[in-house]
Amino acid sequence: MAGYTNLPFRMISYRHGACFAYTEMIAAKSVFKAYRAVSMMLPSPEEPFTGIQIYGSDLEYILKASEKLQSFGKFIDINAGCPVKKVIKKGMGGALLQDLNKLFEIVRALKKSLSVPVTVKTRLGWDKDEVEQIYNGLAKSGADMIVFHARTVKQMFRGKADWKALSRIRDRAIPVFVSGDIFSPEDAVKAIEISGADGALIARGAVGNPWIFSQVASLVDRGFYRTPDLEERIGVMLEHLRKNIEFFGEKKGIVEFRKFVAGYTRNLKRSREFRSLFMKVEDYDSAIDLVKEFFGSGVIT
Ligand SMILES: Cc1cc2nc3c(=O)[nH]c(=O)nc-3n(C[C@H](O)[C@H](O)[C@H](O)COP(=O)(O)O)c2cc1C
CATH class of the missing domain: 1.10.1200.80 (Putative flavin oxidoreducatase; domain 2)
Structure with missing residues (x-):
């Protein structure tokens, strides 16, 4: 989460059971124009499993930025879901869903040149649900994992996340994670059940509430969880x-x-x-x- 998932928050989240995390999204161009600011966002060696999230519209920049940063993280993640106006206006983030072939080409190019896994954080579609098309194209392009925030880009944060939409993805060759409206351990279990996803991503629900990560694990493994006093x-x-x-x-x-x-x-x-x-x-x-x-x-x- 931009503005939130800095090193201190990631470390607190790991200590409370998060399995993996992402950096805040990093503009591909800024890697060459504002490296000092970018370096503050990179994972530290003490982090167990942090991916570097890149956003951009230009394949060359995305590729060069990913090549330069890959050694700092456990994986490179492409943001194809951000709905913020100033981001999509420039063809970045969620705007990549307006031209799926371009998104698939980016993933193919990254897979060819990087030595770390390549994942994608995306949404159900640009303005309509195209989850199967997106999944199939990304899996075929070599993506190692996909996280779907279960809303369209146009929806921004309106309405409810449609966890069920992910259940239409059949014959999964790569892991799919569900994101959106997971604010309690019960929500996480329900979202995974309804979507059929391999796991859940928790964003807003972890802000000032890092216990949620271990609570989900405890609910799944033991049927209950502890609430901090x-x-x-x-x-x-x-x-x-x-x-x-x-x-x-x-x-x-x-x-x-x-x-x-x-x-x-x-x-x-x-x-x-x-x-x-x-x-x-x-x-x-x-x-x-x-x-x-x-x-x-x-x-x-
Ligand atoms: C303030 C804020 C910043 C976010 N920044 C990012 C980001 O940098 N990269 C990303 O993939 N998603 C970002 N998201 C989306 C979240 O990762 C998540 O998919 C979305 O908030 C839905 O999940 P939630 O209901 O658990 O918050 C952001 C969301 C919020 C509210």
Whole structure:
């Protein structure tokens, strides 16, 4: 997720059971024009299984960027699903679904020249459901895995994700993962059941809630899962905050962390007030004081 899945969030997610993760999407052209910014987004050697997601419209740029970055990640993923206007206006992201042959050609070219697996993150279609056509073409082009966010690009985030659409993919030669509207462990199990997918991708549901990854595994393996108590929630929130500060520096680390606070404090007493005060915090010590004031000194371990 652009703006979210930076190194601190990926590490917190792995520690709570995520099996694999992606970098934020990286523009192919920026690899040659803004490498300093790109280098901040690349996986670190300590990450168990992180793929590098690239977006672009030009085959040559995508190919060259992937060749240059491949050694940093476990796989290269092509974004063929982003619906953001400024991205699709330039023929990138979800716009690749307007010309499927071009998308298939990109995957074939990457497979020919890269030594890591090539995967695709996509949607059901541009403006209508073409899931079989997309699956068949990508599998034939050599893709190693496909994740479908079960909406069309035109839909953006409207309506409900249509998990069932993926069940039409028959005779799977490569793994298919389902994405969209998975906010609880029960949702993940249901999405996999209904779609027939090999696994599920969790995006918004993991923001400020990294426990969801191990909860899914526990629900599948043992039929139940544990819910973290207040001390654990605040403890992990502060650990995530410290990782952010270590990675971005104090000021930026705290500002970048604001978007995670709502998730970590959801349904806690006075959480709205806490969140609005946290938006004004500029240093770690003030964050700790605020936590103590709202949740008591006992939550700081
Ligand atoms: C803020 C935000 C940023 C996202 N950035 C990306 C991205 O960079 N690459 C990508 O493949 N999908 C991206 N997505 C889509 C998610 O990966 C996911 O497919 C979508 O949000 C549906 O899943 P969810 O309901 O679990 O959030 C983004 C979604 C959101 C909300």
